[in-house]
Amino acid sequence: MTSDKIEIDTLVIGAGQAGVAMSEHLTKLDIPHIVLEKGAVAQAWRNGRWDSLRANGPAWHDRFPGMEFIDISPDAFVPKEQVADYFATYAEKFNAPIRTGVEVTRVQRNSGRPGFHIETSAGIIEANHVIAATGPFQRPVIPAIAPQDTHLTQLHSAHYRNPQQLPAGAVLIVGAGSSGVQIADELQRSGRQVYLSVGAHDRPPRRYRSRDFCWWLGVLGLWDAANQPGKEHVTIAVSGAHGGHTVDFRELAQQGVKLVGVTDYFHNGSVTFADNLKENIARGDENYLQLLDAADAYVARNGLVLPEEPGARHFLPDPECLTQPILNLDLAAAGITSIIWATGYAVDYSWLDVDVLDNQGKPQHQRGVSNEPGVYFLGLPWLSRRGSSFIWGVWHDAKYIADHIATRRSYFRYQDV
Structure with missing residues (x-):
C-alpha cells in the first residue's frame, strides 16, 4: 500500500x-475491497x-465451511499456532486483498457526499463502506481494585505465556472463565500454589453421551439463542486443554487449587473475597445439569441410540475451601507473589469518529449493521446470536453483512442511472 490516496x-x-471471513464473502459477491x-x-x-492454548471447540466445529484443518482429527482441539496458520492459508485460497502492517487511525463521515474518509499509517483511503472487524479483545481490562504494590507481579491473562514467566511463589488468578481455569490448571500442575477467584459462570459439559457440547448446542437450537439481558458478560468455563475436558471446580480443588469467591478489594497487603463462592459454584452446577436434562430429553424425543452416562451427574464432595470459604488472605503469608487478571477485555473504537457508539463507547447496531449507513461491526459476541463468538458463527455473520452491502450497492447503482 502506497502513501497515495486510495478509493475503494x-x-x-x-x-x-x-x-478473513468478511473478505471471502465480499470476494464472492465481486465487491471491491x-x-x-x-x-x-x-x-x-x-x-x-x-x-x-488450544481452541475451545473441536476441529470439526471451530472452522469455516470451506476448509478443514490439515492433519488434525475432527474431534481434536487445535493448538493456537495452527489456528493462526489456518486463517492465513484460508485467506491465500481466494487471494484476499490484505495489507498488513497498516494501522487505521481515524474514520470520518464525508461531508456533503457519500462515504468515509479514512486516515491510516500508510495514507488516505476513501470508501463507501467501512467494516470494523477488530473483534472484542482489543483492550485488556484490569479493574481499579488492583493493588498498587510494586512487590507483586501483576499481568492480564492476555500477557501470560507460561509458568516460567512468573517469579517463584503462589499465584492469585482473578476470573474463572475459560482463560482463568486453564491458566490455574497449568500453574498448579507446574508446582505452584494457586488461588482462583470464581465469579458467576456457565459450566457446560465438554462431552456428554459421546457428543461434544458444541454438538448439543447445535441440535438443541441454542447457538441461535438471542442475548439475554444480564448474561452478556457471564463467562463460560470450558476447556480444550488435555484433549478437551469438562471444567470441574471441585476437581480443581482436589487437585490443589484453592477456590475463593469474587475478589472485592485489597488493603494493607491483604485481599478480601465476597462470601459468594458456594452460590457461584451452585449456579454453575445448575447450568451444567440443565444441559444434561435438555440432552436427555432430546435423545428420548428423537429415539437416538447414544450411551447413557449417569456418572456425569455425580459431583465430588465439596472441598474445604467451599464449605469453609476463605474470605480474607494475607498475600505475603500466603506466599502470593503474582496476580493474573483473567478479567476480560473492552472494545476500543477511539479511531472511529462516526456517531455509531453509545455513551460507553460500545457499538450501536442490529446484527452488525450500525445506525450510520455504511458502517458495520463484525466479530463481537452476541452480534446476531450466541454462535457469533465462535469461528463458524463469525463466518455466517460476515455473510449477512456482505449481502447487506450488496443490496446497498444496488440502490447506489439505481441512484447513478
Missing part, C-alpha cells in the same frame, strides 16, 4: 477470523494468548 468500495479493518491489519493475519491467535 469497502474497507475491512482487521484480518483476524472476522476480517481492501482488508487492513496493523499486525499479521490472525495475530491475536498467534501472539495474543498463552503458549499452550
